[in-house]
Amino acid sequence: MILCVSLNPAVDKMLKINNINIGKVNRASLESVHAGGKAVNVAFDLRLQGEDAFVTGFVGGRCGRMIVEELKERNMPNRFIMLSSETRRNMNYIDSLGNVTEILEGGHMVDARSEEEFLHLYMNLVKKADMVVLSGSLPIGLSDAFYATLTDIANREGVPACLDTSGAALTQAISHSPFLIKPNLSELENLTNHKYDITSLDEGFENFFESASFKNVMLSDLKDLQGMGIAIICVTFGKRGLLLYAKNEVIVCDAPKVQVVNTVGSGDCVLAALIHSLMKQVPLHECARYASAVSSAHVNTLNVGDIDPALVAELTKKVKYASFITD
Numbered sequence: 001m002i003l004c005v006s007l008n009p010a011v012d013k014m015l016k017i018n019n020i021n022i023g024k025v026n027r028a029s030l031e032s033v034h035a036g037g038k039a040v041n042v043a044f045d046l047r048l049q050g051e052d053a054f055v056t057g058f059v060g061g062r063c064g065r066m067i068v069e070e071l072k073e074r075n076m077p078n079r080f081i082m083l084s085s086e087t088r089r090n091m092n093y094i095d096s097l098g099n100v101t102e103i104l105e106g107g108h109m110v111d112a113r114s115e116e117e118f119l120h121l122y123m124n125l126v127k128k129a130d131m132v133v134l135s136g137s138l139p140i141g142l143s144d145a146f147y148a149t150l151t152d153i154a155n156r157e158g159v160p161a162c163l164d165t166s167g168a169a170l171t172q173a174i175s176h177s178p179f180l181i182k183p184n185l186s187e188l189e190n191l192t193n194h195k196y197d198i199t200s201l202d203e204g205f206e207n208f209f210e211s212a213s214f215k216n217v218m219l220s221d222l223k224d225l226q227g228m229g230i231a232i233i234c235v236t237f238g239k240r241g242l243l244l245y246a247k248n249e250v251i252v253c254d255a256p257k258v259q260v261v262n263t264v265g266s267g268d269c270v271l272a273a274l275i276h277s278l279m280k281q282v283p284l285h286e287c288a289r290y291a292s293a294v295s296s297a298h299v300n301t302l303n304v305g306d307i308d309p310a311l312v313a314e315l316t317k318k319v320k321y322a323s324f325i326t327d
Contacts (some may be wrong), residue, residue: 001161002275004043005122005150006057008107008139010090012036014302018096026061028093032303033068036090038136038164040132041265041304047076047273048307050301051279054078058118058139061086065066069272079125081118085109093249096149098260098299110141122150126157131275132203134178135268144168151176164271166190166210170319177229181272184236192221201240205252205322221327232276234291236267243296244274244288251285253292256315258300270295289291289319 012035017028043053056077059067060083067087071078088105097103109119126132132154134147147169154161160179163170166187174181189195197213202316208214222245233245240282241255273294277287293315297307 001052001054001129002131002133002279003125004039004046004055004133004135006037006039006043006052006055006136007110007142007146008088008137009037009057009059009064010065010088010105011063011108012090012092012264014092014094014264016094018102020093020095025239031094033066034303036265037263038268038305039133040067041268042073042133042135042164042272042275043076043305044074044304045265045269045298046137046276049272049276049310051272051276054125054129055192056080056118056121058083058108058114059087059111060084062169063087063089064108074115079121082113082123083108083114084147092262092264094262096304098262098282102264107137107139110139114143114252115142119149119153120292123153126154126159129154129159130279131179132159132161133164134161134173134270134274135271138167138169144174147173148176151178157319162271162275164267174225174229174230178231180232180234180274180312181230182223182234182236182267184238184267188221188235192224194221197242198237201237201252201254205320206231208252209324211325219250219251231279232274236270236286236295240249241292242270242288244283244284244291248326249284250326251288251321252267252323253288253319253321255292256296256318258296258311258315260299262302263299266295266298268304269307285323289321290296292319 014031015028015147046053055078064087091103093101096129162180163178200207200211235243
């Protein structure tokens, strides 16, 4: 069982709109309203790939009840701590080119008693898990060190923790040896306080591996992170693909081109694809290729968890990759 921890879930509303004109009336067609939040998205994608996912975290109010009801309708096992405050609602405006403008609420308020109840629940659930997903922002009331605490608990039980967050929550947790982290390029730059020039990828993998930005800056930062006990680091590059670093090998994949419909959740499906591949114990380069194909297939769909398996199989064959062996 893969335990997906959603501390700050949301009800996501997707609206299709050609262009947003600030200060004017904008008419949009309502496309979908569904349960969301990064860990919930990961759970949906894991289920699509045949994995046994269990969702836990906090929910509250009408939106919280909507999330629980949708999980039940999808036959996804879950158990949440119920809050008196309202779970957030996010708005996603999608234009004709697939660009997404997101308006994200801060989230519900977690009181000290609810935090204690969740920790007790989490400790029991971790003992039954094969892997833990710690993904998304932290709600109001939880300290920046909360993911670090959850990582420590998983490590004590010998359960790999996969972390996908940003800002102070990521900074606090990396020194507690999560098994895997999945920042995007901007999140990695904020974490390391370095800027990386990856435009050389447009000229080929060899140019990227020979670039000063990779050899002199990024590679050193990746090694430093691995030295903290992080076994696998995946960095997503958007339309340029992704990078996977494990042991002494850096693997870079491109992203097959598709028609972009919606980019929301594309990073979440990368994490789900990596976990699925790791559970199957396939070679790392196949993990990376599959994750890149799944991400491209995802942006071709409107809703999370609606990826076409046939398209994934087709795109996987098109993914190009190269590897760099470190010292």
